[in-house]
Amino acid sequence: MDRDQTEKDDEASGRPTLKTLAFMTGLGVTTVSRALKDAPEIGAETRRRVQLVAKQIGYRPNRAGVRLRTGKTNVISLVLNTEREIMSFVSDIIYGVSEVIADTPYHLIVTPYSRSQDPLDPIRYLVETGSADGVIISRTQPNDPRARYMLERGIPFATHGRTDMGLIHPYHDFDNYAFATEAVRHLAGIGRRRLALLAPPVELTYHSHTLNGFTDALSEVGASEIPFNTVSVDHSIEQIRMRTAQLMRRDVRPDGFVSSAAAATLAIVAGIEDAGLKLGRDVDVVSKQSSDLLHLFRRELLVVNENFRLAGAELARSVLGWIGGATPGSLRSLSKPTGVLAYRPPD
Amino acid sequence: MDRDQTEKDDEASGRPTLKTLAFMTGLGVTTVSRALKDAPEIGAETRRRVQLVAKQIGYRPNRAGVRLRTGKTNVISLVLNTEREIMSFVSDIIYGVSEVIADTPYHLIVTPYSRSQDPLDPIRYLVETGSADGVIISRTQPNDPRARYMLERGIPFATHGRTDMGLIHPYHDFDNYAFATEAVRHLAGIGRRRLALLAPPVELTYHSHTLNGFTDALSEVGASEIPFNTVSVDHSIEQIRMRTAQLMRRDVRPDGFVSSAAAATLAIVAGIEDAGLKLGRDVDVVSKQSSDLLHLFRRELLVVNENFRLAGAELARSVLGWIGGATPGSLRSLSKPTGVLAYRPPD
DNA sequence: CCTATATACTGAAACGTTACAGATTGTCAC
DNA sequence: GTGACAATCTGTAACGTTTCAGTATATAGG
Numbered sequence: 001m002d003r004d005q006t007e008k009d010d011e012a013s014g015r016p017t018l019k020t021l022a023f024m025t026g027l028g029v030t031t032v033s034r035a036l037k038d039a040p041e042i043g044a045e046t047r048r049r050v051q052l053v054a055k056q057i058g059y060r061p062n063r064a065g066v067r068l069r070t071g072k073t074n075v076i077s078l079v080l081n082t083e084r085e086i087m088s089f090v091s092d093i094i095y096g097v098s099e100v101i102a103d104t105p106y107h108l109i110v111t112p113y114s115r116s117q118d119p120l121d122p123i124r125y126l127v128e129t130g131s132a133d134g135v136i137i138s139r140t141q142p143n144d145p146r147a148r149y150m151l152e153r154g155i156p157f158a159t160h161g162r163t164d165m166g167l168i169h170p171y172h173d174f175d176n177y178a179f180a181t182e183a184v185r186h187l188a189g190i191g192r193r194r195l196a197l198l199a200p201p202v203e204l205t206y207h208s209h210t211l212n213g214f215t216d217a218l219s220e221v222g223a224s225e226i227p228f229n230t231v232s233v234d235h236s237i238e239q240i241r242m243r244t245a246q247l248m249r250r251d252v253r254p255d256g257f258v259s260s261a262a263a264a265t266l267a268i269v270a271g272i273e274d275a276g277l278k279l280g281r282d283v284d285v286v287s288k289q290s291s292d293l294l295h296l297f298r299r300e301l302l303v304v305n306e307n308f309r310l311a312g313a314e315l316a317r318s319v320l321g322w323i324g325g326a327t328p329g330s331l332r333s334l335s336k337p338t339g340v341l342a343y344r345p346p347d
Numbered sequence: 348m349d350r351d352q353t354e355k356d357d358e359a360s361g362r363p364t365l366k367t368l369a370f371m372t373g374l375g376v377t378t379v380s381r382a383l384k385d386a387p388e389i390g391a392e393t394r395r396r397v398q399l400v401a402k403q404i405g406y407r408p409n410r411a412g413v414r415l416r417t418g419k420t421n422v423i424s425l426v427l428n429t430e431r432e433i434m435s436f437v438s439d440i441i442y443g444v445s446e447v448i449a450d451t452p453y454h455l456i457v458t459p460y461s462r463s464q465d466p467l468d469p470i471r472y473l474v475e476t477g478s479a480d481g482v483i484i485s486r487t488q489p490n491d492p493r494a495r496y497m498l499e500r501g502i503p504f505a506t507h508g509r510t511d512m513g514l515i516h517p518y519h520d521f522d523n524y525a526f527a528t529e530a531v532r533h534l535a536g537i538g539r540r541r542l543a544l545l546a547p548p549v550e551l552t553y554h555s556h557t558l559n560g561f562t563d564a565l566s567e568v569g570a571s572e573i574p575f576n577t578v579s580v581d582h583s584i585e586q587i588r589m590r591t592a593q594l595m596r597r598d599v600r601p602d603g604f605v606s607s608a609a610a611a612t613l614a615i616v617a618g619i620e621d622a623g624l625k626l627g628r629d630v631d632v633v634s635k636q637s638s639d640l641l642h643l644f645r646r647e648l649l650v651v652n653e654n655f656r657l658a659g660a661e662l663a664r665s666v667l668g669w670i671g672g673a674t675p676g677s678l679r680s681l682s683k684p685t686g687v688l689a690y691r692p693p694d
Numbered sequence: 695c696c697t698a699t700a701t702a703c704t705g706a707a708a709c710g711t712t713a714c715a716g717a718t719t720g721t722c723a724c
Numbered sequence: 725g726t727g728a729c730a731a732t733c734t735g736t737a738a739c740g741t742t743t744c745a746g747t748a749t750a751t752a753g754g
Contacts, residue, residue: 015475017710028734033712043732060476064420065710067411068739075456082442087638091437095429098459107478109422109456112445128362129407131454237643266643291434296584296613297644364740375704380742390702412740415709 016059024053036061074105076319077132079122079146081139082112084234086261088290089138089308093160096312097136104320106133120145127153134319136160140171142205156322158315158331161205170318170331174306176206176260179337180213181220183258183286186302188221192256192284196228196247198240198268200260207232210260226254233261240264244271248283255283262289269298288337304337311335363406371400383408421452423666424479426469426493428486429459431581433608435637436485436655440507443659444483451667453480467492474500481666483507487518489552503669505662505678508552517665517678521653523553523607526684527560528567530605530633533649535568539603539631543575543594545587545615547607554579557607573601580608587611591618595630602630609636616645635684651684658682 022029027050035042035050036059042050053059067073078097080090097108109132113122119139123146126132133156137146140161147169150157158170180197187195197214200207218225231243247253248271259265265287272283279285280300287294287303294303318331369376374397382389382397383406389397400406414420425444427437444455456479460469466486470493473479480503484493487508494516497504505517527544534542544561547554565572578590594600595618606612612634619630626632627647634641634648637655641648665678 015477018712019710029710030712030735031733034733037712041732046732058475062415062710063476063478064411064414065739066712068409068415068709068741069711069713071739073411080441082445085438087438088434089438090441091432091434094427094437094441094457095459098429098457102459107456107458109454110441110445111454112442112449128405129410130362131410237639241643263640266640270643292584293610293613296588296617365742366740376740377705377742378703380740381703384742388702393702409740412709413742415711415739416741416743418709 015062016057017062020057021050021054021059024057025050071130073131073133075107075109075132076101076134076136076316077109077111077126079111079113079126079135079137081114081119083115085138086263086290086308088262092290092308093136093138093312093315096309096314097316098312099309100313100316100320106320120149123149127155134158134323136315136319140205141203142208144205156319158318158322160311160315162209164205168329170315170322170328172311172314172318172333172335173206173209174311175334175336176200176209177213177216179288179304179306180210180258181217182337183302183304184214184217184223185221186286187256187258187284188217188223190284193223194226194252194254195223195256195258196226196254198228198257198259198261198264199232201232201234206260214258223256226252228254228257233259233264235264237263237267240267241271241274244268245274246271248272248275248277253283257283257285257287259285259287262287262291262294265289265294265301266297269301306337307335362409363404364409367404368397368401368406371404372397418477420478420480422454422456422479423448423481423483423663424456424458424473426458426460426473426482426484428461428466430462432485433610433637433655435609439637439655440483440485440659440662443656443661444663445659446656447660447663447667453667467496470496474502481505481670483662483666487552488550489555491552503666505665505669507658507662509556511552515676517662517669517675519658519661519665519680519682520553520556521658522681522683523547523556524560524563526635526651526653527557527605528564529684530649530651531561531564531570532568533633534603534605534631535564535570537631540570541573541599541601542570542603542605543573543601545575545604545606545608545611546579548579548581553607561605570603573599575601575604580606580611582611584610584614587614588618588621591615592621593618595619595622595624600630604630604632604634606632606634609634609638609641612636612641612648613644616648653684654682 018029018032021032025032031042032050035047036054038047063074101108111122111126113119126135135150135155135157137157138160140159140163142164144163147159147163148165151167151169158172160172162171162173184195195218199210228247231240244267257268259268265285268285269279272279277283279298285301287301288306289303290306290308294301314333321331322328365376365379368379372379378389379397382394383401385394410421448455458469458473460466473482482497482502482504484504485507487506487510489511491510494506494510495512498514498516505519507519509518509520531542542565546557575594578587604615606615612632615632616626619626624630626645632648634650635653636650637653641650661680668678669675
């Protein structure tokens, strides 16, 4: 009776469970469970036997069962702003994260939030509902309530970009200070003296990194700044284009630009040309880019590469590291810009 | 005694459960469960009372509990090729999907697969492990094993792009036939007679849609085709650029291009210019784009817009519709190109 | 007054997993 | 031969939910 019933139970459900394995091996469910996770109190042979059978029939632990029992979700959440995120950032960072979690049990869920919402909302949701074991956030601010909140709750996370609150947490950042200084030095090297910076939005930490690098290098090389802070890389293409054109029609206009984003650079160049000036002759532009396309746009553009896929991979590694018990302080990384491309004079 | 214990249980765990609600309302767990889902056999007042309390204390059903009991995951999976997917496609489609599932209990998980893998692998994984209630796939083929597989298993899905297997399933597609015909007509309208097509990869369904539109319109307007099928939009920028330059140096060279992707268009233009020819004078290019950037690249470019965010939203709606019991046949949509932008003659 | 029926509610069981607290052996010291 | 102990293994309960099979009460029909 008993056996018949058990058999039927196992046959009926398509997917093997611990019970199936227990039946097949003649062991108890508990033993099977522990054998699969290499618990020491299970005999070596039993362990091998269970693992063999499990592999043979393609056993995979039921995520809901594990999650209900242990609270472990095996989920990493990537939190994204649906309006302001850089396009290539989204795909590259996702692929970077994917690459790292590919041979782990982790799934990647994307948690979006929009302009209208408090950026803390999605984080609160994730933490309150226990929807993820780890979180990755971008658009990091010097005093970031999201980081503070997660630190308080003890949920592992990593930020793309640094904070400046005296709190330690994993991050990955691109060295925007180095980017800006190299950009300025390069422009000075080809004779540019009046430089404008299209900066990141003020509220984000890398705004000041970029700005500091820019102004430090400016005084180092003895060049001057033409203020261009009515727009940031967050503004629309049209806005940036218009403002650039306005700026370039002024008496004292820049002869060099440093741009923190590739799409914005397209707008800057358009604005320059709207004003009847020529890139490479009247003005030079150094831009960050994440895909290798800007040099097709105008060969005179000077580019510095930022690798978002790498960022995604690093962020994922950090979060997994923290979940795995590593100390947050050891999970910080900074990636250096790969140098300004050599200037090619116009034909 | 009993009460003390119950109270303690509820106090201890931070998050309210049905048990918490049951205790607070003085009802049974079953009643609470049913009251929350508006079951008819619960008294109207009780129902309101339970729902009020639930809202007040911020009750949210435990996903693992629901999933374990019912098998419902409340997850939609977006399956992406980590090498070949168009960059803007990834971010836009994610945002489109997000937009639709925002006020549902659904989460979006991204399931990646790489070049080396069988595209069926991630699908098998999802289905076998029951990881999602619905799936969205892209890079759809005329005879698509993934669609067939999911249809057999009865798991709701939607494809970006159509299949051609005589099987009915939800899809969203851009009308690439219309795109190609309009592109050709426009080029013919401005006097171009020898046209080349940079097509999608042959294995994907929209290759033939595009090609058919191209050739049909070609004979309609009496223009001729210059074969350009050694490359597709899947090839690298460098490859496309090189092939284009080769083509443009030949005696019989195209005076018009139709390009199925924006990034590829950059390469085509670069190739044209490598050959010493000028866009708008020697040759015109019509291109699809998904973000509004190509006109900044070269103002002579003729562009047609494909809205991936809309595609994401439509795909999500389709999958949710299918899950909700709608008939697959009713969940198909085709989006028309928004017209070729007016040609602006060079200054 | 009793029975049938509808209404409103409830406890127990189950989904698959892990943790806790044993239970069953065999080995060894004395 | 007995007790102690280690080595292996096992049953039960619990995580939060829904479903099944009820139970209790009120209402109506006869």
